Amino acid sequence: MIRIAAVGDVHIDRDVLGRFRPALEELPEHADVLLLAGDLTRHGTEAEAKCVATEFGGLGVPVIAVLGNHDHHCDEVPGVLAALGDAGITVLEGDSTVVRVDGVRLGVAGVKGFGGGFAGRCASEFGEPEMKAFVRTTGAVAERLGAALRDLDCDVRVALTHYSPVPDTLAGEPLEIYPFLGSYLLGQAIDSAPTALAVHGHAHHGSERGRTPGGVRVRNVAHPVIKQAYSVFNLAADNVSSSAASGI
Amino acid sequence: MNDYTEAEVQRALAEDLGVAEQGITVVRTEPGLVLCGEVESPHRRDEIVRLVHERFPGIEIAADIGVTRAAAPTEAEELA
Ligand SMILES: [Fe+2]
Ligand SMILES: [Fe+2]
Numbered sequence: 182m183i184r185i186a187a188v189g190d191v192h193i194d195r196d197v198l199g200r201f202r203p204a205l206e207e208l209p210e211h212a213d214v215l216l217l218a219g220d221l222t223r224h225g226t227e228a229e230a231k232c233v234a235t236e237f238g239g240l241g242v243p244v245i246a247v248l249g250n251h252d253h254h255c256d257e258v259p260g261v262l263a264a265l266g267d268a269g270i271t272v273l274e275g276d277s278t279v280v281r282v283d284g285v286r287l288g289v290a291g292v293k294g295f296g297g298g299f300a301g302r303c304a305s306e307f308g309e310p311e312m313k314a315f316v317r318t319t320g321a322v323a324e325r326l327g328a329a330l331r332d333l334d335c336d337v338r339v340a341l342t343h344y345s346p347v348p349d350t351l352a353g354e355p356l357e358i359y360p361f362l363g364s365y366l367l368g369q370a371i372d373s374a375p376t377a378l379a380v381h382g383h384a385h386h387g388s389e390r391g392r393t394p395g396g397v398r399v400r401n402v403a404h405p406v407i408k409q410a411y412s413v414f415n416l417a418a419d420n421v422s423s424s425a426a427s428g429i
Numbered sequence: 430m431n432d433y434t435e436a437e438v439q440r441a442l443a444e445d446l447g448v449a450e451q452g453i454t455v456v457r458t459e460p461g462l463v464l465c466g467e468v469e470s471p472h473r474r475d476e477i478v479r480l481v482h483e484r485f486p487g488i489e490i491a492a493d494i495g496v497t498r499a500a501a502p503t504e505a506e507e508l509a
Pocket of ligand 2 (some may be wrong): 220250251345368382383384
């Protein structure tokens with residue numbers, strides 16, 4: 182069994198320092214890895230990222246993150262990445278990482294993702310340059326996510342995004358803003374590989390559970406949605422390929 | 430208090446760097462408005478109310494904003 186802890190949208194700044202720490206101290210008892218689903222900072226300054234590093238660093242389990250839209254706001258992404266990297270937090274954007282848990286290789290592929298909407302109600306690559314750029318941005322990141330998932334050499338695959346790959350986990354948000362909360366292209370990318378679980382954030386008023394058209398379980402772990410320091414998902418052994426199971 | 434004011438309040442909350450909250454719902458009532466949602470600290474709740482008072486003097490504000498709990502989970506979800 183692999184135990185995956187996850188939370189998104191912690192929006193850390195100095196005023197939040199220490200709030201997650203008591204729960205994080207006991208995280209290694211509950212989980213083998215922690216995924217951070219973006220919007221780690223309040224508006225993307227290096228100073229806030231240092232607070233994230235203080236709060237989520239040195240946990241004793243691997244911490245794997247993607248950035249969110251808030252982490253981009255102040256155009257300090259290199260500084261943000263450096264601060265997180267210094268704390269040993271792996272930040273994914275179109276790539277992947279593999280961690281070993283009891284001999285099972287857990288592969289996590291991640292992108293921030295972007296908007297565009299969902300099948301039948303989505304933006305198209307047509308018209309003004311701004312509109313085409315918007316839709317192309319999502320298409321490009323989704324392609325990178327799909328490639329990263331398919332290229333993973335591991336036993337269990339997890340997709341980590343900030344934006345949602347499905348509309349299910351947006352239930353509770355106003356319908357009018359769905360196109361700004363995610364894109365079906367992310368779901369299609371997740372379905373292009375044998376993904377065991379997809380985790381995202383961003384939709385603060387959304388709901389916890391959903392499924393891609395291909396049947397992959399999706400969980401919205403935005404902090405205001407889960408209302409706890411992190412959620413834990415236990416992936417049972419039958420999600421683990423037989424080659425890995427025999428290696429345990 | 431009309432649609433435009435409501436939009437201005439929403440954008441002020443998102444775009445002011447001291448607040449940067451996109452998750453606050455602005456509900457229009459008689460005579461003013463109610464701010465609903467969850468934030469990460471009591472300080473942020475106070476900042477939201479302060480900002481709206483300052484930028485929109487004369488509008489009556491009620492805040493129904495909670496601070497998101499951050500306790501360790503009591504159970505895991507088994508994904509068979
Ligand atoms: Fe967020
Ligand atoms: Fe976000």
